[in-house]
Amino acid sequence: MGRLVPAVTRAFDILERFLDHDGPLSAPEIVRQTGLPRTTVHELLATLVARRYLVQESTGGYRLGVRLYQLGSRYADQLDLASEGQQAARRVAEACGETVHVAVLEGADVIYIAKVDSTHAVRMVSAAGRRLPAHCTAVGKMLLAALPDEELRALVPEDAPLAALTPQSITEPAALYAALDDIRAEDRAFEDRESNLDVSCVAAPVRDETGKAVAALSISVPTIRWNDERRTELVRLATEGAAELSARLGHRGAMG
Known part of the structure; x- marks a missing residue:
């Protein structure tokens, strides 16, 4: 097994916070739940939003984006x-x-x-x-x-x-x-x-x-x-x- 990439691991740590949570999560909640530095969380959130894996709501919270649905649908199809x-x-x-x-x-x-x-x-x-x-x-x-x-x-x-x-x-x-x-x-x-x-x-x-x-x-x-x-x-x-x-x-x- 190859070396794990820390940035990718942290991004998945953020995405997996939504598995057992209904509704949006705020950046402070994600910082608290993951234990990651605040600056790191904000950078990862911005990247995930840009790639449509997350959506930032008008209230500032984050929810899962359409890209994850598309990947899940492809998985289900296969x-x-x-x-x-x-x-x-x-x-x-x-x-x-x-x-x-x-x-x-x-x-x-x-x-x-x-x-x-x-x-x-x-x-x-x-x-x-x-x-x-x-x-x-x-x-x-x-x-x-x-x-x-x-x-x-x-x-x-x-x-x-x-x-x-x-x-x-x-x-x-x-x-x-x-x-x-x-x-x-x-x-x-x-x-x-x-x-x-x-x-x-x-x-x-x-x-x-x-x-x-x-x-x-x-x-x-x-x-x-x-x-x-x-x-x-x-x-x-x-x-x-x-x-x-x-x-x-x-x-x-x-x-x-």
């Missing part, structure tokens, strides 16, 4: 999984009326690459591109369960407590390992208010032509609509949707 996943998510959402996601694993996190909203007034609020700790989500646990043991334990060391998003989150690696054993046996995963106290989820694996789990498809439901009968129906729909998406990616396994 990634069949994202476009195929969006179609699969739409079909499942039409069948159940709930929010459907397709996510991939990146390190110890999951990133949602496709999402279709519920048609109900009460629904989960999320967005494609969102990142969450894998162990707190149904899609994440599904994908962690598919990893070889050595790779899993490198991502989730047995002596390091796990971060909690809610009081329901799994925080002990041993408990997560046990849950993943059950997931492997059932080939589906559940989330019981572990990333959001108002939401439960079911997820199924999406496999490529080699049989590798490259993504997971989930259905997210407000707990007020989650019961045994609904759970059974959603397990079937998630499994069928994931199998259909797998087939479109070249997987030859049985559907349904």
